[in-house]
Amino acid sequence: MLLASTDTNWLCEKFNYAGSGWRETFVSFGTCSIPEPLESLEALGLVPADLLTNIEKEEKIVSDIPATSAAAVYATPGFGVANLPYGSYSIGEEAGAENTRLGLRLGETVLSAEGLGHLAGLPADLIGLLHAPNLDQLLTADRPTWDRIRTDFINFLSSADSADAVASVAHSIDAVTMNLPFTVADYVDFYASEHHASNVGAIFRPDQDPLLPNWKHLPVGYNGRAGSVYVTGTDVLRPKGLRPESGGAPSFGPSRRLDIEAEMGFVAGHGAPHGEIPLSEAEDHIFGVMLLNDWSARDIQAYEYVPLGPFLGKSFATSISAWVTPLTAFDAARVSTPTREKQLADYLDDSHLAPGGLEISVEVLVGTEVVATTPYSAMYYSPAQMLTHMTVNGAPLRPGDLFGSGTISGPERGQRGSFLELSWGGKEPLNLRDGSEMSFLEDGQTIGLRATAQTTRGTIVSLGEVWGTILPAT
Structure with a gap:
C-alpha cells in the first residue's frame, strides 16, 4: 500500500x-x-x-504513473512533476543568446522548454512562447495559457516511455550555468509579516508602539532597484554609506550591520497597463513564486529611512533563486491568512475569497548550519493583496514585475527571518555550533535560504536555494 x-x-x-x-x-x-x-x-x-x-x-x-515515465525516472524529492519550475540556463560557462534557453527542472535534470513543447505536442503558437532564453515571452501570456502548457507537460512527463523521449532534450543540472530567470521590469518589496514588523519596530523604536497605525490597514511597501536583482550564487559586496554614530554626526564607511531578509518573491505576468487589478483577479497576474533574499545594511537603513523609507540600505543587492515555480503548483498548499484585527478596505477584503496564504517553510543557513526556520503561513497579507494594493492607484503592471513579501518571521525566536531579529539588534548574539557568536554578517561568510512546501496531496514542492558570499567593501 x-x-x-x-x-x-x-x-x-x-x-x-x-x-x-x-x-x-x-x-x-x-x-x-x-x-x-x-x-x-x-x-x-x-x-x-x-x-x-x-x-x-x-x-x-x-x-x-508508469515506471517508464520521465516523472518516475527523473524525479527527486521536491523536484517532481508536482513542481516543474522554470529557469534560464546556458550550456557551458558563458551565457549568450546562442546557448541560453528557457528550461524546466525535473529532479537533477534541466529540460529544454521548447524541446519539451515539441515532445508534448504543443501547437506552434505556444512553442513560440517557449523559444526564448528566459521567461520573458511566457510572462506576456495569460493564466489559461500558462496552465495549458503546465498541464500538457505534466501529462506527457507522466506517460509511459516518456523517459526515453525526454533524454533528447535533457541536460544534467551540473553541466549548465543558471541565469536570472526573467528580466526584472520593476521591483517592489513589501513588509507583510506582523511578527517581523513588530520586532523591527521594537528594536528601532523602543519607546513607541511597534506597529505604526497604518500597518493593519494596508500592505506597507517601497520601490526597490530592478537593476540590482541578482541570481543565486552572485557574491555580495559589502555596501558603504552614512552610518549613525553616538557622538551625533554620521560617519561614512562600510556597513557594520549587514543583514539578510528571508522572503518569497512573486513575478507578475499578463500585464495591466492601467493597473487597478481587483483582488479577485490578482492571481491571474501572478505567474510564479521564488525564494528572495533582500540583503540589508541595517546601520545605513536606520540613519536614512525617516521620512521616506529605505534607499541605500537596501538597493545594493537582492538575490533570487534560479527557479520560478508556477503559482498553480501551490494550489494544494493554501492556508488562510491570520485573523484580521482591523476591517480592511473593500479593495483588500479577502474574507469572501478562497484562502490566499501559502504553507511554505523557509530555512536560513550560515554555511551549512540552519539557524532559523520560518513559516510563510504566518504572513498577514497574501500575495494577491500585495499585487492589488500596488496597482490600486492606476500604476501599471508589466510582465516581469517582481515583488517581495518582506521578511518572513514567526512568533518564536527560531522563526525570525533576519539577523537583526535573531540577535535582537546585536544585544543577543547567536551561538553557532562551532562555538562562535554572530550578530550580523561578516566578510567571507556564505549565507543561504532554502524552502519547501508540503501540500495536502502529500507532495513536496522545493523552491530551491539562494546563496550569497559576502565580499569586503571596495
Missing part, C-alpha cells in the same frame, strides 16, 4: 518499510510503502476511517 497523505507520514516512520523500489520511484510524491492492507490498518486503529478515502485516492494517483 502507498500512502501520500501528510496526515499519515508518521506511519512511514512507524513501519520503516520501503518495498520493491517504490520509495525510489515515487519519493518526490512524498510516498512510502506499508506492509498492511487498508482494512488491517483501520482495524488496528492506525488509520482513522475518515482518512481512508483520501488515502485510496492518493494511492491511485501515485500508482498510475
